[in-house]
Amino acid sequence: MEILALEFMQRAILAGLILSVVCSVVSVYVVLKGLSFIGVGIAHSAFGGVALGALLGLNPIGTAMVFSVGVAWLIGLASKRGQLSEDATIGIFFPVAMAFGVICIGFQEGYTVDLFSYLFGSILAVGRQDLWLISLLGLLVLFFIAGFFKELLFFIFDEELARVNGIPVTFIFYMLLTLIAITVVVSIKIVGIILVSSLLVIPGSASYLLTHRFNWMMVYSVLIGTGSTMVGLAISYKFDLAAGATIVITSAFVFLVCLIFAPKRSKALS
């Protein structure tokens, strides 16, 4: 196992660990509040941010962050206004953001950013600075979730009643969208823009099948998400496969197992 002595591999494993924990926790909220498509929309919109950053000579992850948070808020605003259905709004926003990104790339002269690594992930290219950023932002997301734990739970369970009870639901909604956007952008490093939404959907969906208790759903989601990431990473190394894609397929396989063997869910609920 000399590979583990190599720094890039250590960083890959660490990044994978931190990001899978954060994604799995956020995944619980995404799944229970029905925000999966918003997650997809935010992820694909990040492409516009990355391309813009590359064009302007700024850190692409930085611009992607600002871009994604902006798009997340716009989607939130549009869905609350209710003129158009939420999924139609997202379906408009993200292709436009992606198209914008493609045009930005067209303007670029000379060295172009490695698109493939942003689209499909490059966990084996996590640098020291990247690791700091991932740890910091990951911790920030977890910190906010812990701090507003009960408000978030009430919000996703019964938004209207939460509002009557004095929970600041508008703030919580936009905070959640922001946390999703941040999580999405830092996770682009492991699995890339195209696949990152799966990290926000699969762990939560799998753990939903296993328990009737919210706290356990959180625990199982982290175990499944982190386990799949580590195992997927190991398999991709062993068989020389794309790391990001292997992680996604592994987690999907775990989901399938949960679906087939779901203990309590097999009983129909009244």
Next chain:
Amino acid sequence: MTSSESTPIVKLDSVTVSMNGKTVLDDINLVIGPGVHTGIIGPNGGGKTTLLKVILGLIPPDRGTVQLFGHLNPGETSPKGMVGYVPQKCVVDPRFPVSVFDVVMMGRYGPLGLFRRPGKKDRDVAMENLQKVEMEKFADRPIGHLSGGEQQKVFIARALCSSPQLLILDEPTTGVDVQSQDQFYRLINQLKIELGLTVIMVSHDVGMITSYIDDLVCINQRVFIHGKSPDVLSEKILQETYGCEVEMIFHGHFPHRVIDQHNPEETE
């Protein structure tokens, strides 16, 4: 009419609400005093739920003012936690992974405020309220495993957790079987007396609702009557409220069948 020297709990002055160009509530004037159990009846689409939402501050009126506990603009300025709200049952996803106890605990989140974790005192309050509705044995069950009536009792326990002075219930007996409905109204009345609550209840069940409430409000865009039940309840009032001919069938103190006679010649 209700009369009270102290600040009315709810006061609506010329409240008008329109939604999508249609008038849902038209010039509503309503005063509800403390300790009174008010029932609100009326046909579907007549504005009953909208009225509740206006009182709660969820929908601002297009015209007129709303006062809750003497404060204008509830929802922005009224002290939270003084109102316990039990919404219509169907709003919640029954497969959401929470237990009965978890649901009742949510009633403590508002009073706790931001950045504070629920502690033993909160858990004790939650359990106490579960016992008040006789649901303590169900504490660890997933909320989705309960019947409609059982879930409603849990929601009432949740609403009681903020020690409210006003309890608002929107069609609380939807999905509850007929025998349990009576039990249910009796429970609410008991709680009202025990905790000194003011209660506002919307229900479809015209007959049963009049057995337990103090005041009755008939609403169909406008308030048709507001007065001491059962004096106000007559065929005429109901017909005006519901906009159609009505046959009244009563439970309890009233005769079993009272039919409005349309044709004097038929009574022979």
